[in-house]
Amino acid sequence: MSTRIGVVVFPGSNCEHDVVRALQVVGGAEAELLWHGDDRVGDVDAVVLPGGFAHGDYLRPGAIARFSPVMAAIARYAADGGPVVGICNGFQVLTEAGLLPGALQKNAGLRFLCTTVPVTVSSTRSVLTAGVADGTELQLPINHFEGNYTCDDRTLAQLRDEDRVVLRYARNPNGSVDDIAGVCNEAGNVVGLMPHPERACDPLTGATDGTALLRGLVDAASRTLTRPG
Amino acid sequence: MRHDVLVEVRLRPGIADPQGATIERALPALGFSGVEGVRVGKAIRFTVEAPDEAAARELAAKMADRLLANPVIEDAEITVLGAKDDTAKDDTAKGAKAGGAR
Numbered sequence: 388m389s390t391r392i393g394v395v396v397f398p399g400s401n402c403e404h405d406v407v408r409a410l411q412v413v414g415g416a417e418a419e420l421l422w423h424g425d426d427r428v429g430d431v432d433a434v435v436l437p438g439g440f441a442h443g444d445y446l447r448p449g450a451i452a453r454f455s456p457v458m459a460a461i462a463r464y465a466a467d468g469g470p471v472v473g474i475c476n477g478f479q480v481l482t483e484a485g486l487l488p489g490a491l492q493k494n495a496g497l498r499f500l501c502t503t504v505p506v507t508v509s510s511t512r513s514v515l516t517a518g519v520a521d522g523t524e525l526q527l528p529i530n531h532f533e534g535n536y537t538c539d540d541r542t543l544a545q546l547r548d549e550d551r552v553v554l555r556y557a558r559n560p561n562g563s564v565d566d567i568a569g570v571c572n573e574a575g576n577v578v579g580l581m582p583h584p585e586r587a588c589d590p591l592t593g594a595t596d597g598t599a600l601l602r603g604l605v606d607a608a609s610r611t612l613t614r615p616g
Numbered sequence: 617m618r619h620d621v622l623v624e625v626r627l628r629p630g631i632a633d634p635q636g637a638t639i640e641r642a643l644p645a646l647g648f649s650g651v652e653g654v655r656v657g658k659a660i661r662f663t664v665e666a667p668d669e670a671a672a673r674e675l676a677a678k679m680a681d682r683l684l685a686n687p688v689i690e691d692a693e694i695t696v697l698g699a700k701d702d703t704a705k706d707d708t709a710k711g712a713k714a715g716g717a718r
Contacts, residue, residue, distance in 0.1 A: 446683070446684070447686055450683065450686070454683075482688070483686065488688075489688060490686050490688040490689045492631070492632070492634075492689060493634050493635065494634065495632060495634050496634065497634040497635060497637075497638050535632075535634075537631060537632075537688065537689055538688065539688075562632065562634070
């Protein structure tokens with residue numbers, strides 16, 4: 388049986404097809420779209436929450452999406468150790484859902500950022516970064532207004548002590564505390580990041596550094612036992 | 617009783633407020649000098665059915681906890697602005713209907 392990766396579609400998601408396409412380029416897994424209104428994730432070996440504006444980002448990014456029926460299934464899936472990756476808006480949804488700590492605030496400087504930035508892998512204990520050497524610098528696109536990672540001092544100390552800051556900006560573009568671009572949960576199976584690795588998987592779009600991260604996810608998914616959602 | 621409720625959602629003290637900072641920088645350009653401490657939040661208003669003011673406040677606090685505010689970065693202040701009993705509301709509805717018939 389081949390490895391399957393579910394990509395969640397909320398009303399307002401807009402990067403789900405980019406993720407599917409990037410996974411085709413990376414190879415080794417079949418991607419399928421999951422609808423937010425379903426209360427199960429099905430027989431998938433990993434779940435990706437893609438970028439976009441789930442539920443229009445009304446109230447706060449991710450605030451309404453966390454109540455979508457699929458989120459309860461994703462919380463159970465994550466608790467069972469299933470790999471879950473939130474990219475950009477998906478990261479915001481995971482923090483609102485309490486699956487990752489902290490929150491994503493409006494960018495310092497109040498600018499919508501759409502550019503490619505250098506990002507350093509600072510922990511390899513997540514499903515996304517397990518296959519990349521610590522300290523590797525990656526060029527990754529960012530595309531967000533609310534990417535300014537914020538958490539209290541106690542949470543930040545915990546993230547550092549437990550080696551859970553998986554990606555840091557080499558040059559902080561948005562005011563994130565401790566240059567944080569991505570974090571993971573205690574077990575390392577739930578990861579959120581603001582940069583878009585799926586947009587850096589084809590030389591045509593100018594960069595291929597995202598491939599290493601998505602390959603890590605495919606590898607993690609291949610190791611996951613297929614479980615009923 | 618229907619209670620008129622105002623929930624003010626604010627960034628917690630110490631959380632940077634880029635919108636507030638931008639407004640604070642813009643005001644002097646319009647001649648408003650001496651303004652400090654600009655903070656931007658949200659005002660959410662609704663009416664809610666509850667037996668008394670305390671119950672209305674408690675309901676609003678639960679809503680703020682679960683949805684209206686993100687406790688990681690925001691606080692919510694709840695004000696119950698007033699109450700209207702349901703019979704008064706029914707009278708208004710009847711009045712509107714009668715108006716429509718004319």
